[in-house]
Amino acid sequence: METLLAFVIGALVAIAVYQLQRRDLVRMVIGIVILSNAVNLLLFTLGRMTRAEAPLIELGAKLPPEGSANPLSQALILTAIVIGFGLLAFSLVLVYRAYRSLDTVDAQDFVELEFDDA
Amino acid sequence: MDADLLLILPLVLPLAAAVLALLFRNVPRVQAGINLISMSGVLAVSLGLLAMINEQGIQSFASGGWPAPFGIVLVADYLSVIMLIVSAIIGVAVAVYAIPNIDAERVHFGFYPFMNLLMLGINGSFLTGDLFNLYVWFEVMLISSFVLIVLGNTEDQLAGAVKYVMINLVSSLFFLTGAGLVYGTAGTLNMAELALVLNEVESSGLVTIISMMFLISFGIKAALFPLFFWLPASYHTPPAAVSAFFAGLLTKVGVYAMIRVFTLLFTQDIGYTHTTMLMWVAGLTMVTGVLGAAAQNDFRRVLSFHIVSQIGYMIMGLAIYTPLALIGAVFYIIHHIIVKANLFLVSGVAQRLGGSFSLKKLKGLYAHHPGLAILFLIPAFSLAGFPPLSGFWAKLVLAKAGIEAGAYGIVAVAIAVGLFTMFSMTKIWVKAFLPGSSDPDAAENDATERRPMTMGTRLMYVPIAALAGITIMISVFAGPVFDLAERSANELSDSSAYIEAVLGHEESAADPYTRLDLDRRSGGVHAP
Amino acid sequence: MRLSLILRTAARLLVPLMILFSVFLMLRGHNEAGGGFIGGLVSASAFALYAMAYGTQDARRALYADPRTLMASGVGIALVSALIPLFSGAPFFKGLWTTLPGGVKLGTPILFDIGVYLLVVGMTLVVIYELDDDGLSLFPRDNRPGTTPPSSPAA
Numbered sequence: 001m002e003t004l005l006a007f008v009i010g011a012l013v014a015i016a017v018y019q020l021q022r023r024d025l026v027r028m029v030i031g032i033v034i035l036s037n038a039v040n041l042l043l044f045t046l047g048r049m050t051r052a053e054a055p056l057i058e059l060g061a062k063l064p065p066e067g068s069a070n071p072l073s074q075a076l077i078l079t080a081i082v083i084g085f086g087l088l089a090f091s092l093v094l095v096y097r098a099y100r101s102l103d104t105v106d107a108q109d110f111v112e113l114e115f116d117d118a
Numbered sequence: 119m120d121a122d123l124l125l126i127l128p129l130v131l132p133l134a135a136a137v138l139a140l141l142f143r144n145v146p147r148v149q150a151g152i153n154l155i156s157m158s159g160v161l162a163v164s165l166g167l168l169a170m171i172n173e174q175g176i177q178s179f180a181s182g183g184w185p186a187p188f189g190i191v192l193v194a195d196y197l198s199v200i201m202l203i204v205s206a207i208i209g210v211a212v213a214v215y216a217i218p219n220i221d222a223e224r225v226h227f228g229f230y231p232f233m234n235l236l237m238l239g240i241n242g243s244f245l246t247g248d249l250f251n252l253y254v255w256f257e258v259m260l261i262s263s264f265v266l267i268v269l270g271n272t273e274d275q276l277a278g279a280v281k282y283v284m285i286n287l288v289s290s291l292f293f294l295t296g297a298g299l300v301y302g303t304a305g306t307l308n309m310a311e312l313a314l315v316l317n318e319v320e321s322s323g324l325v326t327i328i329s330m331m332f333l334i335s336f337g338i339k340a341a342l343f344p345l346f347f348w349l350p351a352s353y354h355t356p357p358a359a360v361s362a363f364f365a366g367l368l369t370k371v372g373v374y375a376m377i378r379v380f381t382l383l384f385t386q387d388i389g390y391t392h393t394t395m396l397m398w399v400a401g402l403t404m405v406t407g408v409l410g411a412a413a414q415n416d417f418r419r420v421l422s423f424h425i426v427s428q429i430g431y432m433i434m435g436l437a438i439y440t441p442l443a444l445i446g447a448v449f450y451i452i453h454h455i456i457v458k459a460n461l462f463l464v465s466g467v468a469q470r471l472g473g474s475f476s477l478k479k480l481k482g483l484y485a486h487h488p489g490l491a492i493l494f495l496i497p498a499f500s501l502a503g504f505p506p507l508s509g510f511w512a513k514l515v516l517a518k519a520g521i522e523a524g525a526y527g528i529v530a531v532a533i534a535v536g537l538f539t540m541f542s543m544t545k546i547w548v549k550a551f552l553p554g555s556s557d558p559d560a561a562e563n564d565a566t567e568r569r570p571m572t573m574g575t576r577l578m579y580v581p582i583a584a585l586a587g588i589t590i591m592i593s594v595f596a597g598p599v600f601d602l603a604e605r606s607a608n609e610l611s612d613s614s615a616y617i618e619a620v621l622g623h624e625e626s627a628a629d630p631y632t633r634l635d636l637d638r639r640s641g642g643v644h645a646p
Numbered sequence: 647m648r649l650s651l652i653l654r655t656a657a658r659l660l661v662p663l664m665i666l667f668s669v670f671l672m673l674r675g676h677n678e679a680g681g682g683f684i685g686g687l688v689s690a691s692a693f694a695l696y697a698m699a700y701g702t703q704d705a706r707r708a709l710y711a712d713p714r715t716l717m718a719s720g721v722g723i724a725l726v727s728a729l730i731p732l733f734s735g736a737p738f739f740k741g742l743w744t745t746l747p748g749g750v751k752l753g754t755p756i757l758f759d760i761g762v763y764l765l766v767v768g769m770t771l772v773v774i775y776e777l778d779d780d781g782l783s784l785f786p787r788d789n790r791p792g793t794t795p796p797s798s799p800a801a
Binding site for chain 2: 020025028032036039042045047072073079091094095098101102113
Binding site: 126143180231 | 736
């Protein structure tokens with residue numbers, strides 16, 4: 001299972017890197033989204049893949065039942081997903097704003113914008 | 119006062135201020151007041167925390183009553199507190215400066231709430247003792263800085279912000295990957311426990327690779343060679359108050375994080391990580407930054423490139439990794455934050471009085487505003503390392519540490535870069551402050567018109583003068599500051615005090631409650 | 647995009663249900679799957695649906711409160727929930743519980759969840775309204791007055 005997921009993560013990273021190399025800003029945002037999902041999957045895999053129960057503590061018990069899954073890596077991913085959600089929303093608005101004002105989403109144009117005023 | 123309260127107030131104050139400022143979003147005066155109170159409050163609390171550490175050593179606080187390493191801990195050692203104090207000083211200075219500098223539109227769109235959220239993220243990064251929590255604080259800091267850098271929506275800002283946002287998102291993902299790999303290898307994210315566990319990991323090569331993930335991630339945040347391009351592309355676009363805050367603090371949070379992980383966690387293979395990687399990166403960062411600055415013609419772009427070259431000095435201290443070098447790095451950070459933020463504040467006044475940030479258009483400021491000229495010279499000379507100003511002492515300590523450690527190459531680079539810094543500062547001085555060249559075309563340009571001094575401009579002088587005063591204080595009283603840096607460096611060189619303050623007695627760490635069933639000490643993710 | 651009768655009728659039925667469900671999700675969160683974040687998202691999507699059917703002007707009116715006020719109060723409530731333990735001598739962020747007559751348990755984690763809920767609703771709607779005020783053609787365009795309220799650039 002780990003081996004399979006390692007390949008999946010690798011493929012996702014490859015796709016993301018490819019998208020990040022594009023000149024289109026929207027595609028770069030998509031690349032970042034894919035990359036962040038790949039990293040989340042990596043976190044999940046690093047918490048160890050086991051066949052296990054959901055780590056819900058029974059009423060009255062102090063410990064999760066024996067053989068339950070690792071809750072920490074799930075908590076980490078959840079946090080990372082929430083943060084990623086906020087950042088995605090922001091970067092979409094930003095790219096859209098930039099498109100409205102500068103009339104371009106081509107990364108090359110942004111490079112030229114920087115050196116115009118110097 | 120209660121130690122726990124002192125540790126959480128630097129987080130609670132800015133968050134509460136952000137909430138209040140957002141609720142009072144239609145009353146700019148109230149917002150400015152709230153901002154000033156919150157920043158001054160953080161400064162007062164940080165000073166209290168310093169007094170407490172002086173008496174009782176490193177303070178730690180387990181949030182929610184969950185003991186370390188299970189809960190998230192806040193830890194304040196000398197390094198954290200020094201960073202807190204210096205950033206709170208900048209916070210207060212910018213809070214005053216922002217009142218005339220930030221226009222009504224930007225205030226309406228949330229300047230003050232996000233300023234406080236940014237402060238929250240910065241303080242959180244300094245105080246946390248948990249690697250994943252550090253990631254969260256970085257994100258708090260990042261998203262507030264994203265908003266602040268585009269606030270106002272000018273074309274320049276949008277173009278700069280796109281680069282800033284994209285590269286920092288990638289940097290965050292590197293950090294997250296690194297944190298995940300650390301967790302997968304060591305089974306914990308508490309930094310004090312990691313300091314113990316990472317030393318026991320069998321495959322030390324894996325730990326070195328993980329440390330390089332952190333080097334890349336923090337290298338982007340700290341603007342190290344070759345990952346600094348976003349900084350000069352974006353820092354000159356927002357208003358001066360915002361860029362001064364960013365220039366003083368944001369990259370230094372990256373440097374802080376780097377010092378933290380490369381003294382506490384990744385000390386297994388110093389020959390590779392410190393003496394090779396960090397040393398080369400430090401030297402190249404210094405050189406490229408200062409050479410880049412030489413080619414610029416915008417006041418703030420020159421300064422931005424100098425941030426890059428100055429970061430190199432701090433990393434040089436970390437790379438040499440002797441107690442004296444660490445003292446130099448900490449001293450350099452203290453000096454640099456104050457000076458660099460001040461120079462950006464000066465650039466804002468110059469823009470107000472001279473009508474532009476461009477060095478081609480500014481000129482003759484000295485004749486009309488000699489006060490500003492002097493206030494520019496103090497931080498500028500200090501930045502260049504002119505004796506007896508603070509930058510000189512910082513560079514002297516670093517050079518001495520380098521010579522003692524036999525790293526002559528980096529010392530030579532550092533001294534040469536200091537000379538080039540002098541060149542850049544002279545260039546700003548000649549172009550902006552002295553009477554312009556005899557070029558008649560330039561004389562006819564609109565830039566010669568002089569803006570009158572207003573109340574607002576006078577108010578902008580106050581924080582500049584105060585920060586210049588602090589620079590002089592650091593120069594004159596270099597001894598006490600050196601002592602403070604020395605205590606911090608001692609803690610960094612020997613992490614046992616930090617570990618004990620966080621983990622306390624071993625039996626509490628053996629609580630089986632949340633101890634995870636990981637093959638934590640087996641060494642390596644794919645260990646059989 | 648034209649106003650669709652089907653969408654409008656469906657939205658009128660669905661929106662109250664979704665909001666009710668979001669509150670259910672939030673309250674359920676402490677013991678089972680759910681919580682403030684997912685509840686807030688469901689609630690925000692209810693308002694987004696309303697905005698798609700009737701336009702953001704109407705959706706803003708239907709919400710009454712400015713989304714930024716929601717964000718502020720959400721963070722404020724969450725902060726208060728973390729501060730409450732300090733007054734009873736417990737550490738910052740400690741979860742405290744009390745049982746009301748009738749066996750209903752109340753505690754600071756619920757307060758925290760309510761704060762998260764409000765924050766998520768507020769933030770998501772700020773982003774959605776932001777995209778629309780600038781003229782994204784996802785939402786109906788007619789009966790728009792010429793003056794749109796100023797919107798924050800990216801807040």
